[in-house]
Amino acid sequence: MERLKRTLKKYRSYIALAIILFVLIAVAYEYYNKYMYIFRDPNKIKNWITSYGKYGIVMFLFVQFLQVVAFFIPGEVVQIAGGYIYGTLFGSIISILGITFGSIAAYSISRIYGKPLVNKIISGKDLKFFHKVLNLGSVDYIVFLLYLIPGIPKDVLAYICGISNIKFKHFIVYSTLGRLPGIIISAYFGSKMYTGNKMALIVIGIIMTSLFIIGVLKGEKIIVTITGSKTSQSDKQL
Numbered sequence: 692m693e694r695l696k697r698t699l700k701k702y703r704s705y706i707a708l709a710i711i712l713f714v715l716i717a718v719a720y721e722y723y724n725k726y727m728y729i730f731r732d733p734n735k736i737k738n739w740i741t742s743y744g745k746y747g748i749v750m751f752l753f754v755q756f757l758q759v760v761a762f763f764i765p766g767e768v769v770q771i772a773g774g775y776i777y778g779t780l781f782g783s784i785i786s787i788l789g790i791t792f793g794s795i796a797a798y799s800i801s802r803i804y805g806k807p808l809v810n811k812i813i814s815g816k817d818l819k820f821f822h823k824v825l826n827l828g829s830v831d832y833i834v835f836l837l838y839l840i841p842g843i844p845k846d847v848l849a850y851i852c853g854i855s856n857i858k859f860k861h862f863i864v865y866s867t868l869g870r871l872p873g874i875i876i877s878a879y880f881g882s883k884m885y886t887g888n889k890m891a892l893i894v895i896g897i898i899m900t901s902l903f904i905i906g907v908l909k910g911e912k913i914i915v916t917i918t919g920s921k922t923s924q925s926d927k928q929l
Contacts (some may be wrong), residue, residue: 736772755789760796770874774881782878794849797860801853810853813847821851830857831865838869
């Protein structure tokens with residue numbers, strides 16, 4: 692028994708990886724074969740969630756939780772669906788709750804099993820990018836900016852934060868604050884679908900697309916500029 696415990700402890704990262712991969716593959720199979728089509732039509736999303744009756748909110752929370760842990764699921768689409776089904780305010784609230792639970796799970800898995808696991812489930816390119824960015828200044832401030840700026844790849848960020856220097860409490864606070872504007876805008880966009888107010892949708896769509904493109908092209912430079920300016924001001928004060 693003692694030998695078994697030692698073996699399990701020694702290979703815990705590989706065991707965890709196998710379990711996570713199994714879950715991700717199972718979810719991916721079900722998701723892409725049964726549910727992917729519903730995200731092309733907001734009415735189908737609404738019908739799917741509401742088909743669970745009083746448990747619809749629980750299902751929506753689970754989907755939001757899952758899209759963080761299983762980071763290949765597109766989160767923005769789910770957030771828009773939340774606004775369409777529940778309205779801007781309540782849609783934003785339940786999206787935040789589900790995403791926060793998912794972030795807690797991803798961060799905790801990464802913190803417990805460490806770099807061996809993260810190195811196996813995240814590409815070297817993403818690891819290199821976030822390692823570089825997280826060392827630009829205060830890790831709390833950088834995490835907030837990473838979640839705030841659209842277009843920066845956030846899907847794997849919770850796992851990477853788990854092996855970084857950011858504390859659990861700070862990660863939850865700053866990642867949630869950074870996510871808030873995007874979640875609210877997505878929920879608002881969803882709430883306006885099929886209301887007949889096409890102009891509002893067009894304006895929001897243009898703004899969201901523009902911010903996304905800027906984030907993709909200039910996200911890292913924006914963070915460098917902001918953190919560089921902050922550092923320079925601090926140096927002047929000293």
